[in-house]
Amino acid sequence: MVSSGWTKGLLISGSFLCVVxxxxxxxxxxxxxxxxxxxxxxxxxxxxxxMSVVIGLAMSIRAFGRALIDIGERLLQFDGRVxxxxxxxxxxxxxxxxxxxxxxxxYSEQNLRQIWRxxxxxxxxxxxSC
Ligand SMILES: [Zn+2]
Numbered sequence: 374m375v376s377s378g379w380t381k382g383l384l385i386s387g388s389f390l391c392v393v394x395x396x397x398x399x400x401x402x403x404x405x406x407x408x409x410x411x412x413x414x415x416x417x418x419x420x421x422x423x424m425s426v427v428i429g430l431a432m433s434i435r436a437f438g439r440a441l442i443d444i445g446e447r448l449l450q451f452d453g454r455v456x457x458x459x460x461x462x463x464x465x466x467x468x469x470x471x472x473x474x475x476x477x478x479x480y481s482e483q484n485l486r487q488i489w490r491x492x493x494x495x496x497x498x499x500x501x502s503c
Contacts (some may be wrong), residue, residue: 448492457488
């Protein structure tokens, strides 16, 4: 990617405008709320909004972690021979290229190793020849 001074300037000014836009919207929303509701109600609404963001974030992190654990367990169970596209086990398919019987995606043994490379250490995969 070419990163010229012009591009950097555009990115910085775009980011600045994005932040300014969000702050302006926040001030506008707060002004609207304070105009029609009491201070206690606005504080309560802001608290509810903040808590919903925190709860949503926690649930997303938990779901992401669970998905990572599922991938690791599946890779461990099938010695790293899992289709990267659909998660279907490729065990017993000893041809090159390996074609997933579930989704039809094809991978060479080397390509498959390269895709799951980072997981070898995490899931302690011991690759066996077929
Ligand atoms: Zn597949």
